[in-house]
Amino acid sequence: MSENQEAGAYFGKARESLAGAESEYANGRFNNVANRAYYAAFQAAIAALLFESIRAADEHWSHSFVQSEFAGKLIHRRRRYHSSSQDALARLETLRLQADYRGDTISRTEAGRGLRRSRDFVEAILMKRGDRQ
Numbered sequence: 001m002s003e004n005q006e007a008g009a010y011f012g013k014a015r016e017s018l019a020g021a022e023s024e025y026a027n028g029r030f031n032n033v034a035n036r037a038y039y040a041a042f043q044a045a046i047a048a049l050l051f052e053s054i055r056a057a058d059e060h061w062s063h064s065f066v067q068s069e070f071a072g073k074l075i076h077r078r079r080r081y082h083s084s085s086q087d088a089l090a091r092l093e094t095l096r097l098q099a100d101y102r103g104d105t106i107s108r109t110e111a112g113r114g115l116r117r118s119r120d121f122v123e124a125i126l127m128k129r130g131d132r133q
Helices: 003-026 030-051 063-077 088-101 108-132
Strands: none
Touching: 003 030, 003 108, 030 063, 030 088, 030 108, 063 088, 088 108
16 A cells, blocks of 8 residues: 555544544534544544655554654644644643543533544645645
């Protein structure tokens, strides 16, 4: 599979995860929104890295690797994305960790903010992807 094909596959997963987050929001399952919103952004970030020929040396996309490479290389060095995207992954991951591993639940407001942040992030990558085709 070529890098562009693999990137396209990850972007397809990102769209699916985002659709899942939107469905969960509509159905009032806010902890699930946090989980799916994070993974939509995470998968889109992997696609963005692959489109730029950046990959993990061991083929393992760790959360810390994806976040640092996206911010360091695609925002700061190559200036492919606006600096407003810099903390999106970290903020979405914090929300997901609260939803998945803490006793307190995600509110409608928190879920809505996370969903918007994820949607904006995924759409920014989609716009760049469109520029490359």
